[in-house]
Amino acid sequence: xxxxxxxxxxxxxxxxxxxxxxxxxxxxxxxxxxxxxxxxxxxxxxxxxxxxxxxxxxxxxxxxxxxxxxxxxxxxxxxxxxxxxxxxxxxxx
Numbered sequence: 001x002x003x004x005x006x007x008x009x010x011x012x013x014x015x016x017x018x019x020x021x022x023x024x025x026x027x028x029x030x031x032x033x034x035x036x037x038x039x040x041x042x043x044x045x046x047x048x049x050x051x052x053x054x055x056x057x058x059x060x061x062x063x064x065x066x067x068x069x070x071x072x073x074x075x076x077x078x079x080x081x082x083x084x085x086x087x088x089x090x091x092x093x
Contacts, residue, residue: 001080007049009080010035017087021047031059033067033074037090045073045090052078 014021019039024046026032033046046067048056056064056076064074075086 001052003049003051006051006077006080007034010037010047010049010077010083013083013087014039017091019043031057031063033060033064037087039087039091041091041093043090043093045075045086047086048074048076050076050078054078 011021014037017039019037021035021037024032024034024036033048035047035049037045037047046064048060048064050056064076067074073090075082075089077083077086
C-alpha cells in the first residue's frame with residue numbers, strides 16, 4: 001500500500017474520531033513527523049507515515065527521540081491496520 005493511501009486513511013479516521021490531522025510542515029527543521037493528530041480532550045500525537053516495512057531515516061529517528069524526550073507521543077505508521085490502535089493510544093493518553 002502506498003504511503004499516500006495510508007495517510008488518507010489516517011486523516012479520515014481522525015476526522016471520524018472528532019479530531020484533525022494537519023500536515024506538519026516545518027521549514028528549516030527537516031525530519032519532523034508527517035502529521036500531528038489532535039483529538040478531543042486535548043490529546044495529541046505525532047505520526048510518521050511510511051510504506052509498509054520502511055523505517056524512518058536517521059534524521060527522522062532523531063526528531064522522534066527529541067519529541068519523545070519532550071514528553072510527546074510519536075508513532076510510525078506503515079500499515080492501515082495500525083490506525084485504530086494508534087488513535088486509541090493517543091485518546092487514552
